[in-house]
Every structure is written in C-alpha cells, then in structure tokens.
Amino acid sequence: MRKLILLSLLFTCFATSAQEVQIDGRLQPLLTDFFEKCKKYNIEVHEKLFKLQSIDVVNTLTVSENGSTLGMLRRNEQGEVVSIEINWIALMDPEILKVVAFHEFGHYFLDYSKHVCDDCGEIMAVVNSSYFEIIRDWDNQLQILFEQSPVYKRKLGTPIAYRKH
Numbered sequence: 001m002r003k004l005i006l007l008s009l010l011f012t013c014f015a016t017s018a019q020e021v022q023i024d025g026r027l028q029p030l031l032t033d034f035f036e037k038c039k040k041y042n043i044e045v046h047e048k049l050f051k052l053q054s055i056d057v058v059n060t061l062t063v064s065e066n067g068s069t070l071g072m073l074r075r076n077e078q079g080e081v082v083s084i085e086i087n088w089i090a091l092m093d094p095e096i097l098k099v100v101a102f103h104e105f106g107h108y109f110l111d112y113s114k115h116v117c118d119d120c121g122e123i124m125a126v127v128n129s130s131y132f133e134i135i136r137d138w139d140n141q142l143q144i145l146f147e148q149s150p151v152y153k154r155k156l157g158t159p160i161a162y163r164k165h
Contacts, residue, residue: 022054027086030101031055038109041146042155045109052108054083061087070096071104081108095135099123102145110149124148 023031038045061069070090074083090100103123106112115126121133123145128134134141146152 019050019053021049021052022056024055024057024086026057026091026097027055027101030098031105034102034105034109037142037146041152043110043146043149043151048109052081052083056083056085057088057091058085059088061085063087063089070100073104073107084108093131096131099128099131099134102142106145106149109151110146111151111154112149116148 035045061072063069068089069087071084071086073081074085076082084104086097086100086104090097106124112124116122116124117126119125119127119129121128121130121137123134123141
C-alpha cells in the first residue's frame with residue numbers, strides 16, 4: 001500500500017511539473033526522425049525538450065530578396081531558449097524544410113552555439129547555397145552533424161573546435 005501511495009504521489013508531482021511543449025504537426029515527423037538519430041548516438045534530449053514552450057512554423061521571420069531567416073531559436077529575457085521557430089517559407093519544399101529543421105534542432109539539442117562555416121555545404125553552415133546537395137549527401141551530412149556536435153564531443157572527451165571554410 002505504501003509503495004502504491006508513493007508511486008501515485010511521484011506520478012502526480014511529475015505530471016504537474018512537466019511542461020507541455022506545443023509542436024507543429026508539420027515538424028513532428030522531422031523531430032521524431034532527429035530524436036531517432038540522437039538515440040543512435042546516445043544523446044539525451046528529453047530534458048531539453050521539456051524546457052521548450054514550442055517548436056513551431058511561424059510567419060514572423062524575415063523574408064526578403066536580400067536574404068531570409070529560415071529558422072531560429074527564440075530566447076526569453078534571461079537568454080534561455082524557449083522555442084524553435086521555422087519560417088513558413090521553408091514549407092515550400094520538403095527537402096529545404098528538412099535541412100532547416102535539422103539545422104535548428106542541431107543548435108538546440110546538439111549545442112551548436114555557432115555555425116561551423118559560412119557556406120560549406122553542411123547542415124550547420126550559416127548559409128547553404130544548395131540544400132539539394134546536402135539532401136543528396138544526407139547520410140554523410142547526418143554523420144557530420146552528430147559526430148562533430150559539441151554534445152557528442154563532450155561525451156567522447158574531445159576538444160570542441162569550429163572550423164573555418
């Protein structure tokens with residue numbers, strides 16, 4: 001009986017303290033795929049996920065002929081990431097959406113605080129001249145994304161260095 005009461009109390013505390021994360025259904029399959037890759041590399045994401053308020057497609061990011069912001073991490077006043085936002089324009093092509101989503105997920109869940117290069121044909125570049133080349137090389141791109149990530153390198157005890165291309 002005591003165990004049952006204790007388990008019930010723990011469940012109630014967990015259920016009331018757990019934050020609900022609003023996830024846009026159009027991004028859910030990509031997030032699920034990303035989490036499967038995290039599992040492969042033994043990267044824990046659960047705790048970080050529940051620190052977010054949302055993972056959403058938005059119409060508030062810059063879209064212009066001089067350059068668009070296809071995704072970003074939104075922070076609160078304390079500088080903590082509260083949401084992952086993907087520009088609606090990325091929905092125009094499923095391959096662009098996939099690269100942009102994995103890029104933003106990489107920033108948050110893999111701790112990429114910086115981009116790895118300006119335009120080098122990798123998921124974590126500042127600019128990608130060809131999202132389609134990245135997609136054609138997807139398995140290799142994922143290996144680079146995960147094995148070069150700050151989270152993975154910390155697990156291995158490898159120094160973290162960003163490269164300039």
